[in-house]
Amino acid sequence: MKFHLAINLERMTPETDMAAVRDHTLEMVKMADAAGFEIVWAAEHHAIEMTIAPNPFQILTWWAEHTENIRLGVGVANAAYWHPINLAGEAGFLDLISGGRLEFGIGSGAYQREFDRMKP
Helix, strand or coil: CCCEEECCEECCCCCCCHHHHHHHHHHHHHHHHHCCCCEEEECCECCCCCEEECCHHHHHHHHHHCCCCCEEEECCEEHHHCCHHHHHHHHHHHHHHCCCCEECCEECCCCHHHHHHHCC
């Protein structure tokens, strides 16, 4: 059986300190790595108030520095927000510095409110 962890910087109330959320997230990822989980997944969201998840590559790069074996999953990058060259560059760089641990997911997006927020 294979285990995956899907996690972002999430809080349930505005009173929750984001530094504590950050630390908890890293602790969970390190525990998953030590326990032999196969993949940790980070998403891209722009309109969910409880989540800081604007670029999954940033947090996965941070997690890569603190883990050894767990694969790093983009679940998913929203194709509508990315120029293909930028997206390929982010993915390629993360895969390089993580020693080839990237699992890349791309999708069309999840919520209309995110598209509405991103309109120029």
